[in-house]
Amino acid sequence: MKLLNKITVWFIGVIFLVTPITMVISRNNIKKHLDKAEEQRMRAVNDHVYEQLLTGVKLDHYTHGRPIEVSLFQGPMPAERVQTVKEVARNEDLAQNECRISVTSYYQVGKQIYKVSSYNYVLKSEEIFAGMLSTVVWKMLLIILCVGLTARLLSRIILEPFYRGLKIIKHFDVKRSDQKLQLAHTTTTEFKELNDFIESMAQKARADYAAIKEFSENASHELQTPLAVVRSKLDLLSQTSIDDKQAQLIGDMQASIERLSHINRSLVLLTKLENHEYATSESIKFCAITKRVISTYEDWVKMKEIDISTNLDKNIVLNIHPALAEILLSNLFSNAIRYNLEGGKIKVELNKYNFIISNTGNPPELPTAELFRRFKKGNQSGESTGLGLAIVKQICTVNDFSVTYNYEDGWHQVKVVFGLPEAKPAAEKLCPVPGTKLAVS
Known part of the structure; x- marks a missing residue:
């Protein structure tokens, strides 16, 4: 897999990992703020009813059609004058369970204590999550599409010197001393360092190859000369007056010399093969x-x-x-x-x-x-x-x-x-x- 594809996959993987967590956090925050806003609104409604009680205005006009209950409270004033209750209530009109917030406030009007209660139905967490889910799905699809297109576009701009350098390296031949490895210019610091390192290693490889080639050629030539001299001397010696034992020794020496010459040629051949000097299209x-x-x-x-x-x-x-x-x-x-x-x-x-x-x-x-x-x-x-x-x-x-x-x-x-x-x-x-x-x- 290409580096760009790996980065894209990792980035998309991070999105898939982080998105569910952020969805839960967002849902909780949205639910919390909605409940708090509704609670403050109902407190304000209760306070408005209290103000009307103080002025002696009839409440029928304001409370008519609103989920507000006003009644006298028997007993001492509760320590907590504003009480909020969140519960799941059955909505008979819609025939379904809904989340209901009730705010009950206690007020002192003269010598009487009034109990003012108001309630309202709010969105449930599941409804908020369902609404967010479709939005997040489309958002993630759009992000993935944008990431894929942007990554391809950036690869042509940012990684273009890398691909050009790779193409040049593929055609580099260490055996050609006239060919200089010149990589593409780039303004990216990492690619600059990589190009400098590759160019220096190419020069070193060419120098090492030339030294090994020169050594193998010189070694082969220098070894063959004394071997030829020893072989000719043994031939001359074998033509002189010698006994059977001396002839056998000379024969053994000649066999060893031939063996040494064969080993020398074989090692030189192996060196040439390792240096790819037998390349052919034939x-x-x-x-x-x-x-x-x-x-x-x-x-x-x-x-x-x-x-x-x-x-x-x-x-x-x-x-x-x-x-x-x-x-x-x-x-x-x-x-x-x-x-x-x-x-x-x-x-x-x-x-x-x-x-x-x-x-x-x-x-x-x-x-x-x-x-x-x-x-x-x-x-x-x-x-x-x-x-x-x-x-x-x-x-x-x-x-x-x-x-x-x-x-x-x-x-x-x-x-x-x-x-x-x-x-x-x-x-x-x-x-x-x-x-x-x-x-x-």
Whole structure:
């Protein structure tokens, strides 16, 4: 929910919470003031009757048709000369209960005490509340409408610099050194502080990116040079007169150097993937690359007498860098062969929704989820650098794919989902791989 909508909802919620309370308070105040005004009016009426009693004027003319009663009071003068009574009385004319206020006053006229009583019917609390309710409902609807329209209008004025800045940030590319992040000007203090912070962080991010990129490139270059020198020296040394033990040591050193060179290239590749240096808008045929990678590993497959079965759909077009697609498939195939059994099996499936490669092999010694972490591997192969699946994971991440690894019933399965719901591939659209056994499932 947008910030503006949240503020609007909170404001309307406060209105709904406060309005009933204010209605009760208003009703009580209105009722109190109406009763007090009516009580004062009846006191004034009683006082007027007393004045007529003092002057000896006949009361018939004034009291006729008025709810006033005048009578002699037997007994001493009450301590409270004005008495007010509020009660619910039955109005026979209207056949309903009404709220009645009676005011009784006692006056001394000569040696006689007169009792003057007047009464009147006033509005009940329920009637006042009912009258207020309809007014409040319309008032709240009008407030909600005004708040909604005003909030939308203010958002275009007050939040307009924020939306413009957000649009600029979305198009900011840390890899472009020629692009300067220039946010929209605003007079709002909070937005000014936010823009200053974002601009400084963008400059720092660009500087950090440039430093990391320069370091990775320099490290790769500087490491490859001494490795090439050591490799050439070992080649020269192997051509001299050496015994079997020395030859074995030289072979071990050459293998270690190749392994170190492979680790260096893999780490540089991971760094480039994390820095999104393989962005592309190019669409490629994934089926063709899959066939090419499978044919690349034919000799290794024959050496281990592995049986490969494929089920590949035609015309699988994906938006991925060609180099990344080949690295992804090469790492998956090399793992499937390296960790396979002698005379084992490999199954390859490809459709427009996912790519699945399965191979027989010994159970993994680590949880399968941890195998995607760097330098995590089982003990089945000492030749592995432990970076293959980490590279696969990173390639899937930068291309919005998802990858999972499962082991069940002696089969290792790596599944790459291209971000769409799964569906069973059509059997009539198959892309066989030359030189391999085709199994249609």
